[in-house]
Amino acid sequence: MNNNIKEALSNSEFFEEAENNVFIPKYLGIILNGVVIFNINWIVVNDEEKELFLVSESNDDHPIASITYENLESLLIVTEDDIKKII
Numbered sequence: 001m002n003n004n005i006k007e008a009l010s011n012s013e014f015f016e017e018a019e020n021n022v023f024i025p026k027y028l029g030i031i032l033n034g035v036v037i038f039n040i041n042w043i044v045v046n047d048e049e050k051e052l053f054l055v056s057e058s059n060d061d062h063p064i065a066s067i068t069y070e071n072l073e074s075l076l077i078v079t080e081d082d083i084k085k086i087i
Helices: 002-011
Strands: 015-019 022-025 029-032 035-037 042-046 051-055 065-068 075-078 083-085
Touching: 002 015, 002 042
Parallel strands: none
Antiparallel strands: 015 022, 022 042, 029 035, 029 075, 042 051, 051 065, 075 083
8 A cells, every 4th residue: 555655645746755755745735534634744654654644844743643554545635726636
């Protein structure tokens, strides 16, 4: 699943890969399994923990949200005029 997640984020026009396994969304609103989360500054794909971490710049010591690969059902991004499916 992790390669699919990385590939989806890498191929999306709405994310920029800042460094290996760290992706910066072009918009700050993310919908993770139906839950809207705002102020996400980057997403970390953690292969060791098999988990995604959604992190805000204001509190980069602890993620705002995290989810294991096996529990990830959908990842969408809230753009200026629409909601786009990433995963």
